[in-house]
Amino acid sequence: MIPCEILVYLPFQPAVDGLVCDGVSVQAIASETGTPVYIYSARTIREAYRGIDEAFASFPHAIHYALKANSTLAIARLLHAIGSKADANSGGEIRVALRAGFAPADIVFTGVGKTRDEHEFAIAEGIGTINAESAGELDRIAAIARALGCEARVALRVNPDIDAHSHPNISTGLKSNKFGVPLEEARQIYRERKGVQGLRFVGVHIHIGSQITTAEPLRRAAEALVSLALELRDDGHALEHVDLGGGLGIAYEGRPMISPDEYAAAVLPELRRAGIPVVLEPGRAIVGHSGALVAQVVDTKRYPDGRQFVVLDAGMTELMRPALYGSFHRILPLKPRSGAEQPLDIVGPICESSDVLARDRLMPPVAVDDLVAILDTGAYGAVMASNYNRHLLAPEVLVDDGNWRIIRRRQALDDVLALEKD
Numbered sequence: 310m311i312p313c314e315i316l317v318y319l320p321f322q323p324a325v326d327g328l329v330c331d332g333v334s335v336q337a338i339a340s341e342t343g344t345p346v347y348i349y350s351a352r353t354i355r356e357a358y359r360g361i362d363e364a365f366a367s368f369p370h371a372i373h374y375a376l377k378a379n380s381t382l383a384i385a386r387l388l389h390a391i392g393s394k395a396d397a398n399s400g401g402e403i404r405v406a407l408r409a410g411f412a413p414a415d416i417v418f419t420g421v422g423k424t425r426d427e428h429e430f431a432i433a434e435g436i437g438t439i440n441a442e443s444a445g446e447l448d449r450i451a452a453i454a455r456a457l458g459c460e461a462r463v464a465l466r467v468n469p470d471i472d473a474h475s476h477p478n479i480s481t482g483l484k485s486n487k488f489g490v491p492l493e494e495a496r497q498i499y500r501e502r503k504g505v506q507g508l509r510f511v512g513v514h515i516h517i518g519s520q521i522t523t524a525e526p527l528r529r530a531a532e533a534l535v536s537l538a539l540e541l542r543d544d545g546h547a548l549e550h551v552d553l554g555g556g557l558g559i560a561y562e563g564r565p566m567i568s569p570d571e572y573a574a575a576v577l578p579e580l581r582r583a584g585i586p587v588v589l590e591p592g593r594a595i596v597g598h599s600g601a602l603v604a605q606v607v608d609t610k611r612y613p614d615g616r617q618f619v620v621l622d623a624g625m626t627e628l629m630r631p632a633l634y635g636s637f638h639r640i641l642p643l644k645p646r647s648g649a650e651q652p653l654d655i656v657g658p659i660c661e662s663s664d665v666l667a668r669d670r671l672m673p674p675v676a677v678d679d680l681v682a683i684l685d686t687g688a689y690g691a692v693m694a695s696n697y698n699r700h701l702l703a704p705e706v707l708v709d710d711g712n713w714r715i716i717r718r719r720q721a722l723d724d725v726l727a728l729e730k731d
């Protein structure tokens with residue numbers, strides 16, 4: 310395996326005066342915005358996108374950035390500006406994509422539970438491809454398209470029963486998962502609907518999970534997808550693309566990780582068997598390393614057994630991943646204090662014992678009011694935040710070319726209460 314951490318640009322680095330993001334002082338940003346705050350590096354996003362684009366340069370491909378990873382408007386615009394297309398997982402994400410400048414034809418619409426309203430909207434807008442998750446969904450799409458007097462461009466998502474060897478909560482390609490239709494049923498579903506008014510089959514789709522850290526499951530997924538595409542071609546379907554989904558993992562712990570080049574090297578031989586252009590839907594691999602959540606220490610305490618807790622002003626309401634998946638994020642003090650490293654439990658302020666960001670983490674001493682950065686939180690961070698315990702959504706900042714700006718202001722209590730009637 311290629312040690313990806315060596316190849317990947319990492320924006321948050323210690324410097325003499327404290328942690329910097331692309332050379333900009335994180336402390337200076339946090340002093341103006343307050344904490345908690347998400348800070349993203351535009352450079353990292355551009356470089357990660359380019360890394361995938363270049364890895365697939367020898368084959369016709371389109372990168373549809375998976376907005377679910379981070380759909381803040383400015384991030385979506387940044388990706389649109391460098392040539393990305395979009396993968397939207399809801400009517401809301403389609404609307405964000407359109408606002409960010411993506412053409413409807415450059416959006417794929419994925420998702421296991423699309424509503425009638427979402428289908429009507431997507432079909433009327435002329436969304437590039439709707440990735441249907443069941444035969445029933447295809448039939449509902451056809452009926453809506455006929456009623457609207459148009460044709461919906463569709464692909465069927467297949468479930469190949471391949472273990473992505475990721476966390477069970479983000480593995481989607483096993484028969485026990487709710488996603489797609491069993492691979493062996495797909496050909497028949499396409500056959501039965503060939504020529505049906507309102508449907509135009511333009512592709513076939515697969516997505517076996519997220520944070521995939523080895524090439525083999527991705528290769529097997531490509532193999533299954535291409536074999537099906539060849540059968541569909543034999544059946545007379547003029548497919549414009551095969552959609553390999555997303556899933557490329559990132560190195561949260563600094564261990565060796567599959568690189569975009571390794572990913573491409575694993576799947577391209579399969580893709581060349583059919584020669585049909587490929588759609589990729591990466592999310593995490595594009596934005597994951599770009600972000601850090603900066604939080605302040607609000608309390609510290611030591612139990613008689615020696616366990617030490619560090620309580621932050623950010624927790625599962627700002628960053629759900631550790632509570633949801635037990636996921637690992639590096640945590641760095643902005644200005645490390647001198648002293649021996651010790652095991653700390655870094656926790657949030659929320660009234661749940663699962664509100665733990667790191668357990669037994671070896672860190673230099675930290676004290677109340679210190680700031681820490683929780684790294685690699687650009688993907689599935691801010692988008693999963695909630696108002697539980699009436700926490701207000703943290704602001705988001707984009708650092709670009711030595712400057713920074715707020716791309717989402719801090720939510721105010723009035724923003725939340727505006728929805729309520731008493």
Ligand SMILES: Cc1ncc(COP(=O)(O)O)c(C=O)c1O
Nearest residue numbers: 375516519555556590591592593
């Ligand atoms: C259909 C689909 N495509 C793309 C993605 C993006 O995955 P990742 O962020 O792991 O690249 C997801 C997320 O799980 C997904 O469900």
